Amino acid sequence: MTKSFLGKKILISTAHPDDESYAAAGSIYKNHQVGGKNFLICASFGEKGSSHLKKPVSENQLKKIRFRELKKSGKIIHLKKILVLGLPDGRIKKHAAEIYDQSLLLAQKIKPDAILSFGPDGISGHWDHVTMGRIAKKIAQKLNLPIFTFALSPKITSGASKWLKNRRQANWYLKKISFQKPSFKILINSQIKKRAIKSHASQMDNQNAFTGFPAFAVNELLKAEYFIFKY
Numbered sequence: 001m002t003k004s005f006l007g008k009k010i011l012i013s014t015a016h017p018d019d020e021s022y023a024a025a026g027s028i029y030k031n032h033q034v035g036g037k038n039f040l041i042c043a044s045f046g047e048k049g050s051s052h053l054k055k056p057v058s059e060n061q062l063k064k065i066r067f068r069e070l071k072k073s074g075k076i077i078h079l080k081k082i083l084v085l086g087l088p089d090g091r092i093k094k095h096a097a098e099i100y101d102q103s104l105l106l107a108q109k110i111k112p113d114a115i116l117s118f119g120p121d122g123i124s125g126h127w128d129h130v131t132m133g134r135i136a137k138k139i140a141q142k143l144n145l146p147i148f149t150f151a152l153s154p155k156i157t158s159g160a161s162k163w164l165k166n167r168r169q170a171n172w173y174l175k176k177i178s179f180q181k182p183s184f185k186i187l188i189n190s191q192i193k194k195r196a197i198k199s200h201a202s203q204m205d206n207q208n209a210f211t212g213f214p215a216f217a218v219n220e221l222l223k224a225e226y227f228i229f230k231y
Contacts, residue, residue, distance in 0.1 A: 041085065
């Protein structure tokens with residue numbers, strides 16, 4: 001039987017507000033339901049995520065907007081604490097050492113049972129995601145903790161590279177994504193995940209949270225969440 005993080009104190013390590021909702025909102029919520037505790041470290045305020053805005057705002061304004069959205073999502077999925085490091089969105093890789101030091105100190109204080117973050121594919125291939133996954137892995141190894149990484153359903157990985165391309169901007173993403181095979185899945189409450197995602201209204205086109213994704217893929221994303229277990 002594959003080990004799971006459900007019912008544990010988990011530290012979720014992400015790059016931007018909304019990462020937690022798209023990748024694992026249902027599972028984070030379920031962890032709370034079964035008695036676990038959820039802590040989130042987010043590297044940036046996501047101030048570069050302006051492509052979906054109907055009216056232009058400054059980066060400082062967008063930071064405030066996205067932080068409010070993250071707190072709203074956090075209430076829905078029961079994040080016990082949200083810690084935003086405030087590093088530059090899109091340039092996480094250049095600040096990896098600083099993020100590692102800050103995250104390690106926070107992890108030592110929180111004392112989680114497990115860490116939850118991105119794997120080598122970054123789910124979408126975003127360099128910020130990939131970097132946060134690498135940092136999370138180093139911290140897990142340092143503290144001798146299991147790490148669970150986000151994965152896509154095997155039913156949609158074959159076409160995911162094409163769909164994700166619609167959401168990309170040059171230089172922020174891996175040129176080629178090699179999706180990893182998940183170890184296990186967690187069935188989730190689709191309504192909770194939709195509510196969490198829709199909390200990040202500034203990142204959607206006309207309330208469409210899955211721009212460019214076919215209906216069957218959206219159904220897969222809302223039905224279950226997949227993870228890779230490592231120790």
